[in-house]
Amino acid sequence: MPEVQLSVIIPVYNEEAGLAALFARIYPALDALGLRYELIFVNDGSRDRSAALLAAQFEQRPDVTRVILFNGNFGQHRAILAGFAHCRGERVVTLDADLQNPPEDIHLLLAAMDQGHDYVGSIRRQRQDAAWRHWASRAMNHLRHKLTGIVMTDQGCMLRAYGRNVVQLINQCNELNTFIPALAYQFAQHPTEVVVGHEERSAGESKYSLYSLARLNFDLITGFSLVPLQLFSMLGMAVSLLSGLLFVLLAGRRLILGPEEGGTFTLFALLFLLIGLALLGIGLLGEYVGRIYQEVRQRPRYVISAILEHQP
Structure with a gap:
């Protein structure tokens, strides 16, 4: 069997309405590359007819099509990890099934890899998303860069290319x-x-x-940086220092000027601020502890019910 030069991994979750359009565009785009390729669809527990449509498509193009069927919904990134574990190509491209990133642009990523790059990210030109997604993405990109030092102009775009060396390390x-x-x-x-x-x-x-986007960004920040915990440690030291200075100031004022009336609401405002900071810090610590708990249980990342593939 000739060596597979390119693997394209597409997670699918309840995409029944758009699969026909995807099939009509992805195969001609890949055929035009003139490479030996495989197309891996990962059905992430779809509740519609996506699995049936993928099986029918496999029957039409069994030579280049493989279908991985999960027995439940495990999430987009775990679907991609399953594709990484089963792909054979020297180069691997990930693509969403919604056609927001045109499959005809895959050649742009491969051209960059021809220049010696082993990982090619992508930046969406003239995004067609809602305005709040633009603002949220821009804010999270800035925060991610400050906390982790990872440079990604557009972290939400899944049209990306990976060299075999990178895929093996991720596996x-x-x-x-x-x-x-x-x-x-x-x-x-x-x-x-x-x-x-x-x-x-x-x-x-x-x-x-x-909510899903917020959870994804929690995974990104807590999975690649301890800076949030370190910031709260420094904040705790600063608050403790200021509290000590405030105690010395109030004690000196009482000794020199005597007791004073009032100030109750100021005290409550300060108390609520400190309680809010404490709750925020406990929640952040809980995020890290929760991820440790998930890891130590060592449960499988996904469960595959079937793989449709052609055996040479």
């Missing part, structure tokens, strides 16, 4: 919650970014709610 990692683009950036020797197109979703609706 050696066993953590349950991670952010694959950031992990790849740490392992890559020569990362870069290219500008790709961005279109409106062809059908269906986004599977990422505001």
Whole structure:
């Protein structure tokens, strides 16, 4: 069997309405590359007819199509990790199933890899998302860069290319919650970014709610940096120092000027501020402890019910 030069991994979750359009565009785009490729669809526990449509597509193109079927919903990043574990290509490209990133732009990523880069991120040109997604993405990009030092202009774009060396290193990692683009950036020797197109979703609706995006960014920050804990440690020391100075000031004032009336509401305001900071710090600590708890249980990251593939 000839060596597979390119693997394209596409997670699928309730994409029944858009799969026909995806099939109509992805195969011609990959055929035009003139490479020996495989297309790996990972069905992430879809509740609609996505699994049936993927199986039917496998019957039409069994030579280049593989389908991994999960027995439940484990999340987009774990679906990509399953694709990494089963792919055969020397180069691996990830792509969302919603066609917001045109598959015709895959050649741009491969061209960058031809120049010696082992990891190629992407920057969406003229994003078609809602305004709040623009603002949230810009804010999280800035915060992520400050906390982790990881350089990703557009962390939300999943059209990315990985060299086999990077994929193998990612496959050696066993953590349950991670952010694959950031992990790849740490392992890559020569990362870069290219500008790709961005279109409106062809059908269906986004599977990422505001809560899901917040959870994803918690995974990114807590999985790659201890800076939040260190900041709260320094904040605790600063508050303790200021509290001690305030105690000395009030004690001196009482000895010199005598007791005074009032100041109750100021005391309550200060107390509520300190309680709020304490609760925020406890919540942040809980995020790290919760992830430790998930890791020590050593439960599988995903469960595969079936793999549809052609056996040569």
